[in-house]
Amino acid sequence: xxxxxxxxxxxxxxxxxxxxxxxxxxxxxxxxxxxxxxxxxxxxxxxxxxxxxxxxxxxx
Numbered sequence: 001x002x003x004x005x006x007x008x009x010x011x012x013x014x015x016x017x018x019x020x021x022x023x024x025x026x027x028x029x030x031x032x033x034x035x036x037x038x039x040x041x042x043x044x045x046x047x048x049x050x051x052x053x054x055x056x057x058x059x060x
Contacts, residue, residue, distance in 0.1 A: 004028035007038035 006015045006027035014035040018025065026042065029035040 002030070005030070005032050005035035007035045009039075 003016055004018075004027065006018065006020075006025045006029070007013075008015050008020050008024050009026060010020070010024040014032050015025070026038040027035055029038065034041070
């Protein structure tokens with residue numbers, strides 16, 4: 001089984017596997033580098049979803 005990487009939002013560190021509580025974990029990510037960018041990835045996804053919801057709201 002390949003390693004999974006998580007970003008710990010409390011410590012701001014990348015973790016291999018699930019050593020910390022799910023309440024502080026983002027992931028899994030396929031690589032350490034992707035986990036390091038977890039907050040950036042989440043921000044971009046949120047902006048995309050917000051834009052999609054804005055378009056949906058305008059159609060209603």
